[in-house]
Amino acid sequence: MTAIHSLVPWLDATAPSMFIKNHTWVWPTCQVLHFFGLIMLFGNVGLLDLRILGLMKELPARPLNQFVRWGVFGFGFSFLTGLIFFVGQPTQYMGSTPFYIKLSLIALAGLNVGAFYATGMFRRVEALGPGDDAPVFAKCIAAASLSLWIGVMYCGRMLTFLGKAF
Amino acid sequence: MEFLQWLRDTDAATAIRESESVWGYPTVLFLHTFGMAILVGLIVAIDLKMLGVARQIPIAPMKRLLPLIWIGFTINAITGLILFGIDGPNKIHNPAFPTKLILIAIGMVILLAGQRRAFSRPGRASDKALAVLSLAVWAGAVTAGRLMAYVEKLG
Numbered sequence: 001m002t003a004i005h006s007l008v009p010w011l012d013a014t015a016p017s018m019f020i021k022n023h024t025w026v027w028p029t030c031q032v033l034h035f036f037g038l039i040m041l042f043g044n045v046g047l048l049d050l051r052i053l054g055l056m057k058e059l060p061a062r063p064l065n066q067f068v069r070w071g072v073f074g075f076g077f078s079f080l081t082g083l084i085f086f087v088g089q090p091t092q093y094m095g096s097t098p099f100y101i102k103l104s105l106i107a108l109a110g111l112n113v114g115a116f117y118a119t120g121m122f123r124r125v126e127a128l129g130p131g132d133d134a135p136v137f138a139k140c141i142a143a144a145s146l147s148l149w150i151g152v153m154y155c156g157r158m159l160t161f162l163g164k165a166f
Numbered sequence: 167m168e169f170l171q172w173l174r175d176t177d178a179a180t181a182i183r184e185s186e187s188v189w190g191y192p193t194v195l196f197l198h199t200f201g202m203a204i205l206v207g208l209i210v211a212i213d214l215k216m217l218g219v220a221r222q223i224p225i226a227p228m229k230r231l232l233p234l235i236w237i238g239f240t241i242n243a244i245t246g247l248i249l250f251g252i253d254g255p256n257k258i259h260n261p262a263f264p265t266k267l268i269l270i271a272i273g274m275v276i277l278l279a280g281q282r283r284a285f286s287r288p289g290r291a292s293d294k295a296l297a298v299l300s301l302a303v304w305a306g307a308v309t310a311g312r313l314m315a316y317v318e319k320l321g
Contacts, residue, residue: 059224
């Protein structure tokens with residue numbers, strides 16, 4: 001942790017960080033793109049989660065993976081713009097509790113996806129035809145996915161209010 | 167204008183705006199983001215479907231997303247009214263604000279008058295154009311909404 005902390009003053013003075021700080025359009029532009037990403041992630045991953053939980057049961061589950069790809073694309077958008085925020089204002093993020101919780105929840109969401117594959121639930125879900133009910137464990141993973149991403153959004157919003165002020 | 171100032175100064179508005187508690191203004195703002203993610207996120211999924219994603223499946227079952235979209239819309243109408251009520255005089259002078267409202271209205275009309283018909287009669291030639299228009303309008307609405315926080319600071 002101390003090693004990371006000592007990196008912050010260095011990062012804060014690097015050329016990319018100065019660029020973000022000195023150009024007032026960068027931050028709002030990335031904010032807009034960060035929101036585009038979260039919308040794509042939540043809507044498209046949420047679609048598969050909802051099917052697993054039992055909404056739109058007439059649909060086979062497998063083709064919904066094509067939406068999930070767009071969700072992953074959205075995550076990439078939000079991740080890159082999030083990285084730009086961190087590089088621009090690293091001192092604001094270090095020591096911020098909602099920021100650490102947000103990163104932890106993103107990591108948990110990643111582990112949740114890992115569990116989806118590792119436990120074989122992925123194959124069971126892919127095999128779901130029209131009208132088929134998903135296994136209970138798959139429903140737990142889908143519910144965890146929705147909850148974790150809502151939690152990530154909550155922590156993101158709280159960054160400004162809890163911990164250090166932006 | 168006087169009404170907006172009166173509204174802003176009511177005890178309830180002042181409490182939400184100036185409370186130190188995370189259950190005041192921050193929570194209202196979070197719910198507004200949450201409602202947006204449901205509303206726009208699911209509309210984007212419908213747009214993608216109309217543009218040819220997951221071609222193998224029918225679009226009709228996606229009409230079950232409409233009640234959820236309405237839940238997102240309702241959350242945002244309520245939290246939006248609160249956010250406007252606690253800071254009306256500033257919001258009304260923010261050019262991003264009417265832009266956002268007009269785009270949301272257009273987006274909802276596209277969804278309810280145009281895209282909803284695709285659930286019962288899919289495969290029209292106009293489906294793709296509607297989906298592209300919907301994506302553009304909602305991108306504009308989200309952009310205007312997000313920029314309200316920054317336009318305010320310039321003015």
